[in-house]
């Protein structure tokens with residue numbers, strides 16, 4: 661079964677394809693969608709819905725859109741819904757990570773939560789949201805070379821490594837996105853079997 665993922669991020673595509681094995685996951689490039697979607701929602705759930713609804717105007721296929729935020733306690737939950745553009749509209753992953761490490765320079769509390777919302781839009785118009793979250797700590801420096809985004813500075817609770825130091829299989833077992841994807845997978849299997 662085809663599922664469109666509202667992204668061209670190759671790391672996300674791999675994570676989604678690894679967890680939703682058995683489904684044919686199509687990127688936005690593969691369906692010929694190349695417009696920019698404005699993420700104007702006040703929450704990650706709203707942004708995931710904005711993205712999925714926009715893509716569904718261009719395809720009849722089942723579509724999923726994820727939106728992620730890193731919520732840092734000592735910064736009143738910043739960057740949160742603004743995680744992609746924390747250091748500015750055109751910020752790179754490195755710009756965002758640098759800004760975050762600087763903002764936490766003199767803070768003792770480095771706790772943070774990675775939250776992921778995945779919106780699903782079915783061909784019949786039905787919509788659902790699946791959530792995943794992982795508590796952790798912001799590292800004092802970059803550690804590891806895997807993954808993307810904030811991976812080199814996020815240490816999930818119960819581990820002594822950042823996301824970027826984990827293998828992709830390890831990250832897929834515990835990440836915020838993996839948790840939301842597993843909920844989604846269970847739902848799809850449930851409706852297929854009823």
Ligand code: IMP
Nearest residue numbers: 726727728729743744808809810811837
């Ligand atoms: P988006 O909502 O998925 O576009 O992500 C918002 C911000 O969080 C972007 O800066 C991403 O790079 C970052 N991000 C999303 N998912 C992850 C992840 O799994 N690890 C690290 N950073 C992520």
